[in-house]
Amino acid sequence: MKMTTEEKRHACNDCELTFSLDNELKMHKEAAHENRTKKGCVCKVCGSFLSYKSNMTAHMRTHTGEKPFACQICGARFSQNAHLVQHIRTHTGEKPYKCDVCTSRFSHKSHLKGHMTIHSGEKPFGCTVCPSTFARYFYLKIHMRTHTKEKPYSCNFCDATFAVKSHQKSHMRKHTGERPYCCTVCGSGFAQNSTLKNHLQTHTGEKPFSCKICDSVFARSSNLTLHMRRHSGDEPYSCNVCGSSFASNAHLETHVRTHTGEKPFSCSVCGTSFSQKSHLETHKRIHSGVKPFSCSICGHAFTENSSLTKHMRVHSGERPYVCSVCGSSFANNSNLQKHLWTHMRERPYSCDACELTFPYKTNLKKHIRMCKNICGNT
Structure with missing residues (x-):
């Protein structure tokens, strides 16, 4: 999506290039007009100043979209060889840049530089619209799009647009099927590095995020955030149809399907569709015959964990469902409901x-x- 004249309201008096942010204009003036060297040159498309004319060829590829450097492992293409070298590290796991303060390591030098601001606390880039400040100019530029609503990155396959290029790249992998992030333990591939990191915890069993109220621990910070809402009762996501509120957006999206009737998850074997992905995964076990939940006492196996829970009550004698009329107890809710009919004479x-x-x-x-x-x- 191209920016309108109103959005690009900061114009350079020297070369007439326009910018969406005042900070961008200042940086352009300083680099292109005030501190220009004899060897330097200015891009006529975006106004960026380059110290050496030899860099212009690589820079222009950001405008033309040309990507002559290809990864031999997954086929991903890049406009610069340096970017290809950085990408290769997603396959090899190499992280050559180490923080001198803590043990963190990074595959990109820019990531290390951004990380160092965590220790220094420095946030020199301020938003001109709201009080937000940022450690890197890149973060400020992305933040400003929340005010301008600019989404300059478009999907080549559908109408989706994005404010951040990395979000566009992740989205595109849904269409291409590309999974460049591979697990070194089991070989599984993933579209996003964050998903790979979450997957690796299934091998290590690591759960570094702990609840300060109870003893619960989690592999992901997002799971801890959701858990904390159980203590606080916070349910920030509301249904526009019935007003029901939920602790997570995912739960809200699932709930909305009860109103729309949408069932986006379909079985590739029989065509049966489901409103939740977890229901589809359970259903697929009917075709595969997989029963991953086994009783530790008798070895009986089940397709669902809930079925195993009910089965375990045969061994423990637990009867958690109690009739409010006569006090009779039952191992499962369906038996309680049948019993209640005897009171209602139904x-x-x-x-x-x-x-x-x-x-x-x-x-x-x-x-x-x-x-x-x-x-x-x-």
């Missing part, structure tokens, strides 16, 4: 031949078998 199952009614479907089946000759059932 008999929902009826014989089509003789109109007798029964509280349970099993009673009706027995009746049909015993009386099929008298009632005329076949």
Whole structure:
């Protein structure tokens, strides 16, 4: 999406290039007009100042989209060889840049530079619209798009647009199927480095994020954030249809499907669709025959963890579902619901031949078998 004239309201008096941010204009003036060297040159497209004319060829590729450098492992292409070298490290895991203060290591020098501001606390780049300050100019530039609503990066396959280029690249992998981040333990590939990091914790068992209120620990900070809302009761995500509120946006999105009827997750074997991905994964076990949940006492296996939980009550004798009328207890909720019908005198199952009614479907089946000759059932 191109910026409008109104959005690019900061114009350079020397070369008439315009910029969306006042800080961009100041940096352009300082580099291109005040401190220009004889060897330097200015890009006529964006106004960037380059110390050496030899750098102009590589710089222009950011405008033309040319990417002559290709990764031999995954096929990803880059406009500069330096970017290809950095990318290769996502495959090799190499992190040559080490922080002198802590043990953190980085694959990019710029990432180390940004990390060092955590220790110094320095945030020299301030937003001209709100009080926010940032350690790097790059972060400020991205932040400003929350004010201008600018989304300059477009998907080549659909109409999606993005404020951040990295978000566009991650999105594009949904279309291309590219998974450049590989697990060195099991070989699994992932579209995003953050997803790979989360996956690696399944091998190490590491759970570095702990709750300060209870003893719960988590592999991801996002899971800790959600957990803390259980203590605080905070539910910041609200349904526009019924007003129900939720602790996470993912839970809200799942809930909204109860209103829309949307079932975006389809089984590739039989075509059955589901509103939740977890329900699809459980369903797929019907086709594969996989039963990953096993009883530690008798070895009986189940496709769902909830089925194993119910089964374990056979061994423990636990009956957590209690009738509020007579105090009878049951191992599962379905048996409690059947029992409650005896109090309500509800008999929902009826014989089509003789109109007798029964509280349970099993009673009706027995009746049909015993009386099929008298009632005329076949």
